[in-house]
Amino acid sequence: MPPTPAAKEELRRTRDLTAARELSFIILRDRQGQMAKDLPMIFEEYHLNPKVALRSESEDLNSAMWLCGVGALIVPQDYLCRRCSV
Numbered sequence: 565m566p567p568t569p570a571a572k573e574e575l576r577r578t579r580d581l582t583a584a585r586e587l588s589f590i591i592l593r594d595r596q597g598q599m600a601k602d603l604p605m606i607f608e609e610y611h612l613n614p615k616v617a618l619r620s621e622s623e624d625l626n627s628a629m630w631l632c633g634v635g636a637l638i639v640p641q642d643y644l645c646r647r648c649s650v
Contacts, residue, residue, distance in 0.1 A: 575636075581610040588617035588635035590626050592643065599640055623647070 574583040591614075594600055607614055617635040620626050627647055630637035639647075 581606065581612065584610075584636060585612055588615045590618045590620075590629050590635045590637045591616060592623065592626050592637075592639045593619050593621045594640075597640070599638070603638065 571583060571587060575581070591603065592599060606612075615635075618626065618629050623643065626637060626639070629635070
């Protein structure tokens, strides 16, 4: 399920990932990278059993699906800075 405006606002306001329990996720697959190491720990810490809408190594595909509202995008901060001018 795509993130609802209320879910997005709750995540922004609290920065608590438990608000993301009902969201679908788009996950950048980086087999040997930091995300591969951190995601299982993050999901366990927040008791999330993620619904993965898409798992791809393609940054372009992941970004396009996120912009179309397919799911919440989980990426490293440097990726976010490059793609979204944050």
